Amino acid sequence: MDNQNPPFPPPPPSGGNPFQQSSFPNPGPFGTQNDLPNSTAVLVLGIISIVACLCDGLPGLVCGIIALVLAGKANSLYTENPNAWTLKSYNNLKAGRVCAIIGTILSGITMAWVIVELAFFGSALSTMPWQNFH
Amino acid sequence: MGLADWLENHMLSCPYRSLTGFDCPGCGFQRSLVLLLRGEFFESVHLYPALIPILSTFVFLFIHLIFKFEKGGIIVKWLFIFSVAVIVVSYVIHMTHIYHHA
Numbered sequence: 001m002d003n004q005n006p007p008f009p010p011p012p013p014s015g016g017n018p019f020q021q022s023s024f025p026n027p028g029p030f031g032t033q034n035d036l037p038n039s040t041a042v043l044v045l046g047i048i049s050i051v052a053c054l055c056d057g058l059p060g061l062v063c064g065i066i067a068l069v070l071a072g073k074a075n076s077l078y079t080e081n082p083n084a085w086t087l088k089s090y091n092n093l094k095a096g097r098v099c100a101i102i103g104t105i106l107s108g109i110t111m112a113w114v115i116v117e118l119a120f121f122g123s124a125l126s127t128m129p130w131q132n133f134h
Numbered sequence: 135m136g137l138a139d140w141l142e143n144h145m146l147s148c149p150y151r152s153l154t155g156f157d158c159p160g161c162g163f164q165r166s167l168v169l170l171l172r173g174e175f176f177e178s179v180h181l182y183p184a185l186i187p188i189l190s191t192f193v194f195l196f197i198h199l200i201f202k203f204e205k206g207g208i209i210v211k212w213l214f215i216f217s218v219a220v221i222v223v224s225y226v227i228h229m230t231h232i233y234h235h236a
Contacts, residue, residue: 040199043195043199043207043210044195044199046214047191047192047195047210047214050214050217050218050221051160051188088202088204088207091204091205091206091207091208092206092207093207094207094211095207095208095210095211095214096207096211098211098214098215099210099211099214102214102215102218106218110158110159114150117150117153117154118153121153121154
């Protein structure tokens with residue numbers, strides 16, 4: 001595996017000079033800044049979560065939770081090495097996470113309300129009025 | 135006209151409304167879209183005010199995903215928050231209106 005490494009300078013040792021970070025920002029594994037993985041997917045899923053929550057809570061809840069999981073993974077990658085990833089994709093990620101949080105909360109409220117309604121109407125339909133006159 | 139007619143004949147029914155008889159926060163979206171496609175802008179806004187914020191959010195999202203603006207994600211986020219606010223406020227007004235006039 002050693003001969004496959006590109007001839008880039010080795011990364012600075014960790015715990016060294018703290019001012020080295022600002023003068024020599026640590027490039028990514030390939031020397032350039034990459035987009036965070038799934039940042040656009042988080043944005044798209046976060047926005048779909050609210051539209052899917054409108055009529056029935058379940059699709060919005062699924063989309064929102066998937067978006068939150070992907071956002072958590074990508075956010076941990078970013079906090080490990082912020083200079084390896086583009087700021088644009090991190091902005092996408094943050095925006096998508098906010099959208100996913102709002103969509104998940106509203107979908108959860110909608111779904112809980114639908115369950116309450118189902119329970120209410122189900123009990124109303126299962127006990128017919130004439131059954132109370134035994 | 136053809137697209138609006140086709141949409142009007144192929145609307146999805148709302149399970150919440152067919153179960154409870156009350157509108158859900160998304161009810162009116164398709165009727166409002168048909169009205170907007172026919173050019174009746176004010177009737178569309180009056181029927182479902184959140185249609186245009188939602189559509190603009192999606193349109194800007196696709197433009198942003200193609201051209202990758204520097205601050206595009208933040209604009210998408212605020213469009214989304216505005217859409218959600220319009221949905222919630224219009225739904226509360228709608229339901230209180232129904233409640234007082236039932």
